[in-house]
Amino acid sequence: MKTIKITMLALTLALMSFTVAPTKTDAVKTETGTSPVSWKTEQIDLGEIPQNKPKTIEFEFKNTGKAAVIITNVKASCGCTATDYTKTPIQPGETAKIAATYNAAAKGPFTKTVTVTTNAEEASKVLSFKGTVI
Numbered sequence: 001m002k003t004i005k006i007t008m009l010a011l012t013l014a015l016m017s018f019t020v021a022p023t024k025t026d027a028v029k030t031e032t033g034t035s036p037v038s039w040k041t042e043q044i045d046l047g048e049i050p051q052n053k054p055k056t057i058e059f060e061f062k063n064t065g066k067a068a069v070i071i072t073n074v075k076a077s078c079g080c081t082a083t084d085y086t087k088t089p090i091q092p093g094e095t096a097k098i099a100a101t102y103n104a105a106a107k108g109p110f111t112k113t114v115t116v117t118t119n120a121e122e123a124s125k126v127l128s129f130k131g132t133v134i
Contacts, residue, residue, distance in 0.1 A: 036065020046131030073117040
């Protein structure tokens with residue numbers, strides 16, 4: 001029994017003496033706080049909209065960077081919203097729009113999102129619109 005305790009103590013001390021060496025990672029150069037995509041607005045309040053009349057919402061942005069921006073994906077949060085967007089590269093200084101057409105079938109308040117992925121930003125941008133169907 002005494003040898004088990006000594007062995008366990010030695011093993012514990014041996015494990016505590018190991019250190020983990022930092023691993024080398026590839027640094028990715030990013031500019032924080034400066035995005036080449038400048039959105040006119042990221043949230044739109046539609047107020048009251050009539051039932052059974054689809055409503056199109058447009059989110060406009062400008063390429064303020066030095067390289068072309070390509071929209072790689074636009075995804076609505078539900079099947080009640082269809083999206084359309086510029087498929088060609090947006091050159092520096094140019095503007096473009098993301099269109100979301102909401103099918104206002106059900107009465108009541110709603111909040112919907114559209115997620116936009118571009119080659120210019122690591123994280124996707126989530127745009128939203130809300131209102132009340134009357």
